[in-house]
Amino acid sequence: MKEDMKYEAAFAEIQTIVRRMENDELDIDQMSEQLKRAQQLIKLCKDKLNKTDEEIKKILAEEK
Amino acid sequence: MESKNRYSLLELNSLVREAIECELPNEYWVEAELSECRESYGHCYMDLIQRKENAATPVARASAKCWASKWQIIRPYFERTTGQQLRAGMKVLLKVYAQFHEAYGFSWIVTDIDPNYTLGDQARRRQEIIRQLKEEGVFDLQRELALPLFCLNIAVISSKTAAGYGDFAAQLADSPFAFHSQLFPAIMQGEGVEQSIIAALNNIFFTIHQQQPFDCVVIIRGGGATSDMSGFDTLALAENVANFPLPIITGIGHDRDECILDMVSHQRVKTPTAAAAFLIDHVQAVADAIDDVQNRMTRYTQQKLTTLHSQLSTLQQALPRLFSVFKTRQEARLESIELRIPMIAERKLTAEHHKLELVTERLKALDPILLLKRGYSITRFCGHTLRDPMKLHEGDVIETIMEKGTIKSIIK
Numbered sequence: 001m002k003e004d005m006k007y008e009a010a011f012a013e014i015q016t017i018v019r020r021m022e023n024d025e026l027d028i029d030q031m032s033e034q035l036k037r038a039q040q041l042i043k044l045c046k047d048k049l050n051k052t053d054e055e056i057k058k059i060l061a062e063e064k
Numbered sequence: 065m066e067s068k069n070r071y072s073l074l075e076l077n078s079l080v081r082e083a084i085e086c087e088l089p090n091e092y093w094v095e096a097e098l099s100e101c102r103e104s105y106g107h108c109y110m111d112l113i114q115r116k117e118n119a120a121t122p123v124a125r126a127s128a129k130c131w132a133s134k135w136q137i138i139r140p141y142f143e144r145t146t147g148q149q150l151r152a153g154m155k156v157l158l159k160v161y162a163q164f165h166e167a168y169g170f171s172w173i174v175t176d177i178d179p180n181y182t183l184g185d186q187a188r189r190r191q192e193i194i195r196q197l198k199e200e201g202v203f204d205l206q207r208e209l210a211l212p213l214f215c216l217n218i219a220v221i222s223s224k225t226a227a228g229y230g231d232f233a234a235q236l237a238d239s240p241f242a243f244h245s246q247l248f249p250a251i252m253q254g255e256g257v258e259q260s261i262i263a264a265l266n267n268i269f270f271t272i273h274q275q276q277p278f279d280c281v282v283i284i285r286g287g288g289a290t291s292d293m294s295g296f297d298t299l300a301l302a303e304n305v306a307n308f309p310l311p312i313i314t315g316i317g318h319d320r321d322e323c324i325l326d327m328v329s330h331q332r333v334k335t336p337t338a339a340a341a342f343l344i345d346h347v348q349a350v351a352d353a354i355d356d357v358q359n360r361m362t363r364y365t366q367q368k369l370t371t372l373h374s375q376l377s378t379l380q381q382a383l384p385r386l387f388s389v390f391k392t393r394q395e396a397r398l399e400s401i402e403l404r405i406p407m408i409a410e411r412k413l414t415a416e417h418h419k420l421e422l423v424t425e426r427l428k429a430l431d432p433i434l435l436l437k438r439g440y441s442i443t444r445f446c447g448h449t450l451r452d453p454m455k456l457h458e459g460d461v462i463e464t465i466m467e468k469g470t471i472k473s474i475i476k
Contacts, residue, residue, distance in 0.1 A: 011397075018401055021408045028416055031409060038405055042398050049391050056387055060380065 007048045010041045017041075077166035084170075088162040091175060098154045099125075106132030108139070108150070112158075112172070128160060130174035138177050145179035146186075148294055157181035186294070193299045193324055202306035206330040209311045212279045213350045215343060218245040219271070219278040219310075221264045223252045228286025228317060228336035235340035241347045246278075252285040252316075257295025262304045269308070278310060282343070283325070284336035285316040296325040305329060315339035436467040 017038045020026050026034055071079070096112035099122070103109075108130040113122035130138060143149055150156070159176035197203040218236070222229040224247065236243040248267050251260040261283065268281055283305075295301075296316060302324045305312055311330035315338055316323070326332035333339050432442065443450045444463045456462065460475045 011394075014398075014401055018404060018408070021405070021412070024412070026412075028412070031412065035405060035409055038401070042402055045398055046395065049394055053387060053391055056384060060384065 005044065007045055010044050010048075014038055014041045014045070074166050077164070081164040081166060084162050084164045091159055091161045093178075094158055094160055094172070095181070096126075096128075096156060096158065098150065098152050098156055100152055101150050101154075103135075106135065108135045108174075110150075110174070126170070126172055128158065128172040128174050134175055138174075142177050142179045142182075146183050148182075150177075151294075154182055155185040186297070190297055190324055193297070193302060194327065196299060197302055197306060197324075197328060200303070202303060203328060205306050206308070206312055206328055209309075209330055211311050211330070211346055215279040215346055216241060216243050217276060217279045218243060218343065219268045219281045220245050220247050221250050221261055221268075221281060221283045222247060222285060222336070224249045226252065226284075226286045226336075228284050228315075231286070232282070232284055232315075232336040232340045235337055236343065239340075239344045239347075241344065241351075243343070245282075254295070258298045258301045261301055265304050265308055268310070272309065280311045280313060280330070280343075281308065282313045282339050283316060283329070284314075284339055286336060293323055296323050298324075301325060302328050313339050313342060315342075433467075436465070439467075441466045 017034050021031075021034070094112075096114060098110055099113045100111035101108065110128040110130070112124075112126050112128050114124040115122050139150070148154075157178040158172070158174050159178075160172035160174050162170070163173045164170050194203065220229065220232065222232070229247065233245060236245060248264040250264040251257055265281070268278060271277060293316075305325060306328040313331045313333065314326050314329040315333045315336045316325065317335050331342060333342050436442070442465045444465065445456065445460065450456075450462060456475050458475055462473055462475070464471050464473065
């Protein structure tokens with residue numbers, strides 16, 4: 001997975017995977033692969049959120 | 065002609081003298097215009113005339129004399145009161161008695177002059193000039209002009225040698241501003257004032273379209289309050305000044321209130337130094353206004369920066385809170401997806417399992433071994449299931465498959 005993937009792009013892809021699963025658009029062979037992909041993307045998003053939070057706190061601490 | 069009726073000129077003139085002395089023994093006050101006035105050996109000799117309104121030729125004329133003994137008393141009083149010398153063109157009120165001298169002819173002998181009459185007449189004439197200027201619509205023209213903000217290039221009308229001009233130029237030079245002044249010399253006293261100033265104005269007018277035109281004109285004159293101001297009170301000069309396209313500042317050194325030149329000018333001040341002070345103050349006011357605007361701009365910019373700074377720091381303080389709201393919301397969304405995905409996947413797998421089971425059941429139902437067990441058999445010919453006996457001929461070998469084994473038969 002590309003490290004520089006944007007948060008919004010990652011989130012959009014997660015939503016697409018869920019939608020396709022719910023609409024039964026995925027066949028079984030794709031399922032595990034897509035599930036794995038979704039989990040990776042969720043992790044990426046969470047990491048990005050945490051990282052941003054830390055960065056903001058660090059920047060604000062420097063300003064003061 | 066009869067000789068006894070003849071007179072010598074002296075005899076006849078004596079008769080005239082006696083007649084005049086007899087008939088006109090008193091002193092009289094007479095209004096007249098001076099057409100000439102000159103001093104000789106301390107005596108004053110005048111020509112008196114009376115004109116009909118604006119007519120050139122007089123309707124009456126007489127000579128008058130003021131003997132030195134009287135003249136030395138009358139003259140200072142007249143000059144002190146009117147601020148002027150007796151001169152041609154003046155209207156005067158004279159106290160006179162008649163004198164006829166056999167050798168010198170007729171003359172009025174002046175014993176007194178009323179200066180207030182002359183003043184009144186001049187005031188009337190000034191009023192007439194003012195009325196005419198107002199009627200022409202030029203009386204206020206100069207005051208409608210605006211002095212340029214950077215009024216530094218000055219045309220000066222003055223007498224070259226006057227101390228007033230030197231004071232004026234020195235004061236401008238001492239100021240902190242880069243004044244440039246140019247003298248247009250003119251006669252500022254006595255005869256010729258009017259023509260001389262008009263000529264100077266014309267010279268300045270010709271420079272208006274030059275590269276660096278003058279910003280204003282200053283007419284200055286040093287000198288005491290008792291000097292003769294009549295040259296500044298003429299209609300022609302007033303019209304020239306009033307219609308002049310540049311603002312004209314007058315500082316002609318007098319205490320009188322009613323000088324027409326002052327009335328029509330853009331700005332009147334008392335003295336040449338006051339004129340210089342006026343110009344310096346004007347530029348100073350502009351410089352002050354510029355400083356003021358500069359200060360206000362600086363102040364405004366500083367205020368604006370302070371406001372922006374405080375807005376920014378408010379935002380900065382709000383940032384962690386705003387981001388934590390965003391983060392919480394995002395995390396909730398991610399978690400709900402995380403929960404949903406396994407559920408959906410499980411549902412999908414269950415459904416597929418079920419489908420497989422159904423297919424298995426159906427396959428089972430179709431298995432031919434079950435048929436053989438029930439006693440059915442399958443007949444095959446040449447590797448294919450045989451469904452039509454008419455396709456067989458004598459000698460063909462067929463296979464019959466049963467539950468427990470296969471038999472081969474030959475057709476007869």
